[in-house]
Amino acid sequence: MSAIKVRLFDAELKTPLIPASGVWGYGDEYDFVNNEFLGAFSTKGLSIKPREGNPVPRIAETECGVLNSVGLQNVGIKCFIEEKMPKIKDLGPKIIANFFGNTEEEYMDAARSLGAVKELFALEMNVSCPNIKTGGISFGQDPKMIEKLTSEVKKQSKKPLIVKLTPNVSNIPAIAKAAEEGGADAISLINTVRGMSIDIRTGKPSLATPIGGYSGKGIKPIAVRAVYETAKAVKIPIIGMGGIYTAEDVVEFMMAGASAVQIGSAVFSDPNICETIAKDLRLYCQENKIKDLSSIVGKAL
Amino acid sequence: MCNSGISDHKAKIESVEFLSKDIVSMWLKNNTIDFKPGQFLMIEVPGSALRRPFVIVEKEAKDLRIVFKVRGKGTKTLSGLEPGAELKLLAPLGNSFPELPKGYSPLLLGGGIGVVTLLPLAKLYSKKCSASIILGADTAGSLILLDDFKKCSKINTCTDDGSAGKKCNSVQLAKDHIKNSKEKFAVYACGPEPMLEAAAKMCKELKLPCFVSLEERMGCGVGACVCCVVRTRDGLKRVCKDGPVFNAEEIIWRY
Ligand SMILES: Cc1cc2nc3c(=O)[nH]c(=O)nc-3n(C[C@H](O)[C@H](O)[C@H](O)COP(=O)(O)OP(=O)(O)OC[C@H]3O[C@@H](n4cnc5c(N)ncnc54)[C@H](O)[C@@H]3O)c2cc1C
Numbered sequence: 300m301s302a303i304k305v306r307l308f309d310a311e312l313k314t315p316l317i318p319a320s321g322v323w324g325y326g327d328e329y330d331f332v333n334n335e336f337l338g339a340f341s342t343k344g345l346s347i348k349p350r351e352g353n354p355v356p357r358i359a360e361t362e363c364g365v366l367n368s369v370g371l372q373n374v375g376i377k378c379f380i381e382e383k384m385p386k387i388k389d390l391g392p393k394i395i396a397n398f399f400g401n402t403e404e405e406y407m408d409a410a411r412s413l414g415a416v417k418e419l420f421a422l423e424m425n426v427s428c429p430n431i432k433t434g435g436i437s438f439g440q441d442p443k444m445i446e447k448l449t450s451e452v453k454k455q456s457k458k459p460l461i462v463k464l465t466p467n468v469s470n471i472p473a474i475a476k477a478a479e480e481g482g483a484d485a486i487s488l489i490n491t492v493r494g495m496s497i498d499i500r501t502g503k504p505s506l507a508t509p510i511g512g513y514s515g516k517g518i519k520p521i522a523v524r525a526v527y528e529t530a531k532a533v534k535i536p537i538i539g540m541g542g543i544y545t546a547e548d549v550v551e552f553m554m555a556g557a558s559a560v561q562i563g564s565a566v567f568s569d570p571n572i573c574e575t576i577a578k579d580l581r582l583y584c585q586e587n588k589i590k591d592l593s594s595i596v597g598k599a600l
Numbered sequence: 601m602c603n604s605g606i607s608d609h610k611a612k613i614e615s616v617e618f619l620s621k622d623i624v625s626m627w628l629k630n631n632t633i634d635f636k637p638g639q640f641l642m643i644e645v646p647g648s649a650l651r652r653p654f655v656i657v658e659k660e661a662k663d664l665r666i667v668f669k670v671r672g673k674g675t676k677t678l679s680g681l682e683p684g685a686e687l688k689l690l691a692p693l694g695n696s697f698p699e700l701p702k703g704y705s706p707l708l709l710g711g712g713i714g715v716v717t718l719l720p721l722a723k724l725y726s727k728k729c730s731a732s733i734i735l736g737a738d739t740a741g742s743l744i745l746l747d748d749f750k751k752c753s754k755i756n757t758c759t760d761d762g763s764a765g766k767k768c769n770s771v772q773l774a775k776d777h778i779k780n781s782k783e784k785f786a787v788y789a790c791g792p793e794p795m796l797e798a799a800a801k802m803c804k805e806l807k808l809p810c811f812v813s814l815e816e817r818m819g820c821g822v823g824a825c826v827c828c829v830v831r832t833r834d835g836l837k838r839v840c841k842d843g844p845v846f847n848a849e850e851i852i853w854r855y
């Protein structure tokens with residue numbers, strides 16, 4: 300597997316593949332998956348207080364992807380630390396704690412609590428979820444607010460801080476740059492794209508909310524573009540995601556500038572997808588005489 | 601191995617048969633999956649981003665059976681697949697129907713396509729005791745698996761339009777059955793949500809235990825994505841992991 304190792308924050312990830320926030324729960328449900336093939340995983344978005352999320356139906360399928368409106372339901376940081384961490388700390392993959400808040404203070408509290416958990420590898424700050432009326436959306440849209448939020452949150456812990464951006468803004472590189480200036484250690488993107496669908500049999504929206512977040516194959520070109528633009532704008536590492544299903548997709552994201560990638564919706568199609576992709580990536584490296592997959596990062600820039 | 605007992609399998613389609621104009625019985629070749637009554641699988645649909653959940657109806661030698669109603673794109677695609685096609689399926693998923701409480705006789709109450717969920721229970725109880733089986737549908741053509749159920753126990757049927765069995769709904773028929781019998785029943789129900797809610801209400805009035813198998817739209821099927829929640833007295837629960845079978849008393853209907 301050595302060719303497909305990548306480095307992130309002075310650590311080595313066995314593979315560049317990271318199940319994305321929201322599809323992997325807290326890491327304890329996929330006990331039947333071979334963890335050897337995960338570089339890390341990102342937890343469901345966590346908040347200081349537990350949260351109930353949106354009414355059902357919360358998920359729907361479209362021609363080229365998935366719509367969801369889970370609404371950041373989560374057990375809360377206290378329960379995560381006390382009940383989930385003991386179950387997942389020894390699983391093997393590095394753990395990235397994804398978190399969010401409704402106010403700057405909530406973000407800071409969350410980062411402080413999670414930052415104190417020794418076994419966590421990094422924190423991923425979601426400033427982009429389009430589902431919540433009062434949530435991250437305003438933070439993720441304004442470079443000034445992002446810079447301030449990032450610098451305040453960064454002060455709360457020593458862990459590497461990944462800022463996860465929304466594609467639902469007109470100028471992604473400007474937001475990324477602001478996060479970098481605020482002290483972010485990496486940028487991850489993209490979160491889901493605002494979308495909706497209507498069930499024409501009933502004439503009703505497919506989701507209860509009725510607008511949700513679009514993910515999966517259909518958003519890949521948007522995500523590749525976002526990674527590419529961001530890579531041109533910042534020096535910190537980028538973790539790319541959005542519609543990754545195959546090793547070729549991973550290579551494309553890395554060439555656009557991603558140092559590692561996250562796999563979201565594809566897990567629903569195949570929970571063992573990281574194993575398949577990792578094996579195909581190894582073959583890709585062999586066939587193309589690549590000794591170190593990281594050498595392709597930013598090749599298209 | 602893992603605690604959950606879940607794994608992702610491959611299975612070739614052995615046969616596809618229409619039981620009515622829109623209900624399909626599909627046998628899948630797989631002898632490695634074991635399941636308990638009430639458990640389900642998530643099956644891949646070619647061209648679809650999400651797998652589809654179906655109850656595991658029975659297992660015979662090397663084959664596993666699902667029975668489904670053609671509703672939308674996914675079930676339409678599945679119904680058109682040919683024997684030999686290979687699909688991935690995640691199984692076995694979810695909890696299962698709880699054991700019969702002591703001193704009670706089982707009453708299996710099915711509505712529409714929901715009856716398929718009860719066949720494994722009917723088979724189980726046919727070995728142990730005799731279950732009362734009540735099956736309802738909108739019309740005669742939608743009453744399915746009657747022969748399979750008859751092999752297990754005596755069945756009572758009803759339809760909304762009276763084209764087969766009694767002309768009434770299945771909960772009414774169950775109520776009559778319970779009133780005309782000396783036994784104390786535990787009700788196991790699966791069907792459309794309004795029917796389950798009515799069954800829950802009836803059981804509450806008659807002070808009988810009632811277990812319902814619920815449906816909700818799913819992403820992962822294993823408890824990770826919290827897409828499939830139902831509101832209960834203890835807060836939100838996941839149909840795929842904490843269910844699909846719930847004690848009816850727990851459920852807060854119409855979330
Ligand atoms: C645990 C469980 C067991 C089930 N067992 C059976 C069974 O044995 N036989 C059977 O006929 N049906 C069963 N269903 C319902 C079945 O899963 C849906 O009818 C099917 O997913 C519809 O897919 P579609 O693509 O045809 O419909 P579409 O409406 O095109 O589907 C769009 C999306 O919504 C989901 N969806 C639509 N209706 C339902 C529903 N009622 N429940 C859950 N998800 C839905 C689909 O899975 C898909 O993700 C079960 C559902 C659950 C949750």
Ligand SMILES: Cc1cc2nc3c(=O)[nH]c(=O)nc-3n(C[C@H](O)[C@H](O)[C@H](O)COP(=O)(O)O)c2cc1C
Pocket residue numbers: 319320321322343344365367369371397425428463489490491513514515516518540541542543561562563564565819825827
């Ligand atoms: C069901 C679901 C739940 C999600 N929950 C979260 C979340 O809690 N926090 C977050 O930052 N992103 C969340 N996401 C977004 C994903 O992490 C990812 O950014 C997005 O789905 C794009 O990747 P994909 O196309 O590979 O799915 C969620 C996505 C899905 C499909």
Ligand code: FES
Pocket residue numbers: 817818819820821822823824825826827828829838839840841
């Ligand atoms: S479908 Fe993912 S939690 Fe139930």
